[in-house]
Amino acid sequence: MFEGYAPHKVPVIVEVYTDNVNRTAPEVRNLFRKGQLGTGGSNKFLFDHTGIVEAHHPDPAVDREGAAIEAGANEVEPLSREQNDDIPEGATGARFLVDRTAVHTASKWLSDHGWTVVTSELGHIPKNYPELTDAQRVETGEFLQALEDQDDVHRVWAAIR
Numbered sequence: 001m002f003e004g005y006a007p008h009k010v011p012v013i014v015e016v017y018t019d020n021v022n023r024t025a026p027e028v029r030n031l032f033r034k035g036q037l038g039t040g041g042s043n044k045f046l047f048d049h050t051g052i053v054e055a056h057h058p059d060p061a062v063d064r065e066g067a068a069i070e071a072g073a074n075e076v077e078p079l080s081r082e083q084n085d086d087i088p089e090g091a092t093g094a095r096f097l098v099d100r101t102a103v104h105t106a107s108k109w110l111s112d113h114g115w116t117v118v119t120s121e122l123g124h125i126p127k128n129y130p131e132l133t134d135a136q137r138v139e140t141g142e143f144l145q146a147l148e149d150q151d152d153v154h155r156v157w158a159a160i161r
Contacts, residue, residue: 002014002029002032003043003044006144006160007139007140008139010140010158011043011158012043012157013157013158014155015155016150016153017152024150027150027152028152028153046127047124047126048125050098050099050100050122051097051100051102051106051120051122052096052098052103052119052122052123053119053120054079054095054096054117054118055096056086056088057094057114058090059092060092062114067110067115070113072098074097075096076094076095076096076097078094078095084119086118103121124157126157126159127159130159140160141160144160
């Protein structure tokens with residue numbers, strides 16, 4: 001895992017899976033250097049490490065909050081097709097935030113009650129989001145895309161909406 005900052009001080013956590021640390025670590029550090037941002041300093045405290053379950057239900061009137069309570073989620077937020085391509089048109093999508101130890105239990109409950117689970121993982125949810133102009137958002141997005149394009153990068157978590 002690498003911690004650093006995207007342009008405009010947007011905190012970033014990068015998960016990397018590699019068979020060659022001696023190759024991948026310098027490549028990721030170089031991406032941060034090109035952005036003149038560096039990877040120095042911890043920023044994990046700016047994120048909550050939590051379980052994330054993303055799912056959809058065919059009934060557009062389904063009660064997300066009720067499902068969240070029954071599944072044992074701490075929080076629920078709407079999830080649209082723009083946020084996740086796996087959400088079918090007309091379905092109700094939701095992101096359930098659960099304790100790290102409850103990811104499987106929540107996923108199973110949702111699956112057993114008509115929800116289709118599309119993501120079930122541990123992740124890093126930002127506690128705060130910096131205010132960015134459209135131009136700053138584009139610049140930050142380009143940097144994050146360069147990270148995503150690196151072959152061994154599994155996941156990029158960033159405090160950007």
